[in-house]
Amino acid sequence: MSSTCQRRATCRLCSSADLEKVLALGHTPLANAFVRRESLPEAQPTYPLDVYLCRDCAHAQLLDVVDPAVLYKDYVYVSGTSPVFVRHFEEYARYIVNRFALPANGLVVEIGSNDGTLLRCFKEHGLRVLGIDPAEQITRGAIASGIDGIVGFFTPELAHEIRRDRGPADVIAANNVMAHIDDLSQVMDGVRRLLGPDGIFVFEVSYLKDVVENTLFDTIYHEHLDYHTVQPLVGFFRRCGLELIDVMHVDSHGGSLRGVVQLAGGPHRVEPSVAAFIEGERRMQLDQPAAFHRLAREIERIRTELLGQLRRLKQEGKRIAGFGAPAKTTTLMYHLELEPDVIDFIVDDSPLKQGLYTPGMHIPVVPTSELYVRRPDYVVILAWNFAPTIVQKHAAFREAGGHFIIPLPKVEIV
Ligand SMILES: [Zn+2]
Incomplete structure (x- = not known):
């Protein structure tokens, strides 16, 4: 194992050490490590790509974690370039604003704000916005286009500073970032500190149910550390002093899960959707190795054909x-x-x-x-x-x- 890749010994959501390898995809190079002609003679590093299932909380995850400095060295993805994503984010902002009756001039903070596409939609509803993203060039571009931002990682310390300077957040959003973060508990610590008493945390993650159902195995690569389902997230948020109150299915990235979270004891009731999703996951045996073994056989079948x-x-x-x-x-x-x-x-x-x-x-x-x-x-x-x-x-x-x-x-x- 190279120094740029560390093996975790415990589950990212519940810290259990009782983990079982359920899908072995061998060693592959990093998915975004495209090579220039002059570098072709150099040997390209590969890293293990194996999915493990936690026997305690049923969370599916990679345990081999490539150093983010290596992983995101040449990161070029810009969300606003795709009209499909722009429409998705317009609908997303409208949904949140209508459902949660946000106060005029309320504060929306986005973790992993990229070029500010989602925040721009919230801004059009008259809300204050702030983006946090470590990608310097993209974030500076967003700031120049009128979307307030901070270059960096979302930490509990930064959450404290934002609350001190701008007040508590009414909405904190994180889209397609939760699967990329190794220390999720620390991020949730920041969310808890920054949220106002009625505030909500909204996230979108790629949904394991879609991955298994539709053989989307190509979404498994080193950047995606987690393959989320609802069941393990309920306990995870509870341990973080938060509460998952609603989940829904959205079409982006071949099928994603949108979740809404409040502070423990917050004003909203837990919707029946949470129990219904967990029931669906159990029916598909997503909490069992069997579901992953079926996926492996399906990959094999497609390869042969x-x-x-x-x-x-x-x-x-x-x-x-x-x-x-x-x-x-x-x-x-x-x-x-x-x-x-x-x-x-x-x-x-x-x-x-x-x-x-x-x-x-x-x-x-x-x-x-x-x-x-x-x-x-x-x-x-x-x-x-x-x-x-x-x-x-x-x-x-x-x-x-x-x-x-x-x-x-x-x-x-x-
Ligand atoms: Zn676990």
Whole structure:
């Protein structure tokens, strides 16, 4: 084990040491570690990617934690660039404002505020906003565009300072950040200090139920330390002096969980949704190793089917490319064994990825226009959650005789 990766011995939510490895995805490079041409000869580090289930609280998690300084070295994700996310956040802000009757000039704080897309929506409702994010360049950009922010990590000390300077928060939001933080208890300590007596903490996390149900195994990579379900979170928040009062399902990232939390003994009642979600999770045995063993068999089945088709096409002399190189592509390609002898090159719309090579396998990433220059016979849609949009946008490729292959949730050729 390298010094940049530490193995935890205890559950991130309940501190139990009774943990069972339930899904072994082997060693892979970091999902976002795309390589420049000049670095191709250098050996690329890989890290264990194994999911463990806590036998006490049933929380699913990675225990091998890569140093965030290494993990987020070249972080480039900016949420506001995608119109889908902007619409999602507009709906999100409207929901919170309407349901919780926030006071005029109330304070909304967001942990992991990125480019300020969500806070901008709250600001339009007349609320004061403050973003906290360690990504300096993105946060400075948000501040310049009128979204107040602090560059740094959300700590209990920072929570105390914010309360002293701006008063208690009416809303604290954290979207797609809770799965990235190793010391979650410390963050919740800060939340408890900053929330006003009627305040709420709202979070969105990718939901393990969707991962298992729809074989979204490519969302498992080193940045995502936790694979949340409702049951373990109830006890976790209670131990932090907080109370989970409502949960709902939202569509983002292939299926996410939105939770609403108040201070223990706060004014809101616990909605029936909490018990209903836990019941659904038990029915799917998400608190048992069996659910993960089923997922492993499903990955195996898809790999056999997809590789069989691709190898047959290769033997017929067909040329195969990939479409899209988001972070999750690395897990997908490693576990479906989409290696350079099968995939010649990958096209991606993002200029940030073009000219680079994929982590570990070193398949070149080129502009999408190359589809029409190199004219591969088949294109595997690696960013498969955008498959309908990609197929529609590139109708010309199909009209010229090309085919798309969608690998998940079931192998499909169009
Ligand atoms: Zn636990």
